[in-house]
Amino acid sequence: MPAAPECFVQLSDxxxxxxxxxxxxxxxxxxxxxxxxxxxxxxxxxxxxxxxTGDLVERGGLDEYAHLRELLAPLTCPVLLMPGNHDAVPQLREAFADYRYLVCTAHDPSLVGFALFEASLGSRRLLALDTVVPGQPHGSLCAARLAWLRAQLEAAPGTPTIVAMHHPPFATGIRHMDDMGLREGASDLEALIRQHPQVERILCGHLHRPITRRFGGTVAMTAPSTAHQITLGLMPDSPPSFLFEPPGFYVHTVQAGHLVTHLQSVGDFGAPQLFH
Known part of the structure; x- marks a missing residue:
């Protein structure tokens, strides 16, 4: 039997x-x-x-995190949790106290309130970058968080790396979501990424849609939600709204040494039909 390809799944929101x-x-x-x-x-x-990649729960409550933990229990592989603007890092850390990576920066005075971590994804290295502004819907990357990312990138310049963050570092054209996007640090992040060509993908959430853009010499992309999707309203006066387009997730796989991303819709579409 041929070996299974190296892959990991990205869920969001x-x-x-x-x-x-x-x-x-x-x-x-x-x-x-x-x-x-x-x-x-x-x-x-x-x-x-x-x-x-964030917005794990709606209000950051311990009861919500307990429910999330129960829902994730069937998964047999490691789960990497990142906060979004609807999350609360203290409660997330309490509810998932055995997820030690969530406290990697808890003792750093400049990063104590943020959940940043490094993890190995097979041949790839993941750097999880917390963009949350506590109590606010928009995101930010302060000097301390950017310094953490710079140090991590400089420590392994030859390792293919994925940077993950909740708020995308680019405007999407969906005005009401861009208004609560990454307000500070995007240009500094872009300059930093451009200096580190080992970054082959920036994985984001927040937008509840699959969106892709070149950024800092690499590819930045947002994932669909596992539930409702944001309406694709590109006019300046498009009202904030959502709809029940098919939910989905990303399957990121390594093929011939390169990271290849597949969008997988969630639903019952019947059994695969062989071509004749």
Whole structure:
């Protein structure tokens, strides 16, 4: 039997609420996440890791994180959790106290409130960059967080690296989401990434849509939500809205030495039909 390809899965923006509740009294985010996890478990090339790029829960409550933990339990591979603007790092650390990577920067006075970490994804290195401004919807990269990233990149210039962050470092054209985008540090990040060609992807969440752009000499991309999607409204007066387009996740795989990304829709589309 041929060897399974190296791969990991990226989920984003599950927005889990307390058990028995619906997000905005309408969206059953828990059921959506269950379906995504079931689809991951059914993959014929199981991932080495599952990365979740923020907005893990809706309000940052311990009851929500307890519900998230229960929903993630079927996964048999390591799970890498990143905060988004709907998360609260102190509660996230308390609820997942055994996830030691979440406290890597907890004793650094300049980074104590942020969850930044490094992890190995097979042949790739992951640098998880916390962009959260506590209590605010927009993101920021302060000098301390950028200094952490610079030190990490300088420590392994020859290792293919993935940078993950919740807020994308670029405007998307969806005005109401761009208004709560990465307000500080994007240009400094772009200059830093350009100095480090080992960065082959910047993986983001927040937008609830698959969006791709060149950035700092590499590729930056946002992932769909496991639940509801943001409407593709590109006019300046497009109202903030969401819809139930098919949810999805990314499967990032290494092929011939290069990182290749596949968008996988979540749903029951029937059995594969062989070509004749």
């Amino acid at each position: 599950p927005h889990i609420v307390a058990k028995g509740r619906l997000l905005m009294n309408e969206v059953d985010t828990a059921s959506y996440l269950k379906r995504a996890i079931a689809q991951i478990m059914a993959m014929d090339h199981g991932p080495s890791h599952v990365l979740i």
